[in-house]
Amino acid sequence: MLPRFARRNAAILGLALLFLGPVGAAAQDAPSSAPTLAAASSAPSTYTSSDYRLGPGDKIRIIVFGEEALSGQFVVSGNGKVALPLVGDLNAANLTVPQFQDEVMAALRNGYLKEPRVSAEVLTYRPFYILGEVNKPGEYPYSSGLTVLNAVATAGGFTYRAQSKRVFIRHHSETEEKPYELQSETPVAPGDTIRIGERFF
Numbered sequence: 011m012l013p014r015f016a017r018r019n020a021a022i023l024g025l026a027l028l029f030l031g032p033v034g035a036a037a038q039d040a041p042s043s044a045p046t047l048a049a050a051s052s053a054p055s056t057y058t059s060s061d062y063r064l065g066p067g068d069k070i071r072i073i074v075f076g077e078e079a080l081s082g083q084f085v086v087s088g089n090g091k092v093a094l095p096l097v098g099d100l101n102a103a104n105l106t107v108p109q110f111q112d113e114v115m116a117a118l119r120n121g122y123l124k125e126p127r128v129s130a131e132v133l134t135y136r137p138f139y140i141l142g143e144v145n146k147p148g149e150y151p152y153s154s155g156l157t158v159l160n161a162v163a164t165a166g167g168f169t170y171r172a173q174s175k176r177v178f179i180r181h182h183s184e185t186e187e188k189p190y191e192l193q194s195e196t197p198v199a200p201g202d203t204i205r206i207g208e209r210f211f
Contacts, residue, residue: 064102064110065182065201066090067136072114075127080118083133096122104183107132135200136182140165142206143172158196161204173209180205 064070066088074080084092090103092110097117102110111130118126135152138161145166153160158177168174173192180187182201190196198204 061106062132062135062200063104063106063183064090064132065104065136068102068132068200069134070102070107070110071131071133073129074114074118074123075129077123077126086136138198138200139203140206141203142178143169143208144206145169152198152200156198157194158192158198158204159194161198162206168206171208173207176207178205178207179203 064086066086068086069083070086070092071083072081072094080095082095084094086092086102090101091099092102093099094114094117097114097120100110100113100117102113105113107130111128114130115126115128118128137149138152138156139149140161141147144162145168147165150161150164158179162168175192176189177192177196178187178189179198180203181199187203187205
């Protein structure tokens, strides 16, 4: 037979298990609150002009100081080239503006100018595309600071079937679209393809 103090401790332990048992089981069985779409949990990285990479459709201005005949406005062709006076076609695709500027200086230095000074800037970014549940899907010119909601407004707004909480975006350098939460600050970069999906009733 158990001593009196042992019986008292066992009774206290039993009461504790009686009250704590269901709580522990409930905590163990509770479903995870983690989002099922990790890719849709946050907006894509904010677009900045410093990391922008040139591509077909971009219009750029190149100034060669002291050489007006070599300066002007040029468009990146479908194969990613820019046709410049004297030096001919230079690759611009996937280069940042400073990188392309260095390419131009190197080309001019190769038998044309001793110490060329070159400035380059983007005048018009390549267009973006918006598809799916908007009233006027299609191609539109890009403007600095563009967001998904701005893009939807440009395309005539959502249709009545539109999914307004999630958006699919394929960036110019990517092969597949990804889902993102549709927030007021969700950014759009030049060349992006935006798709507004259909909601389920």
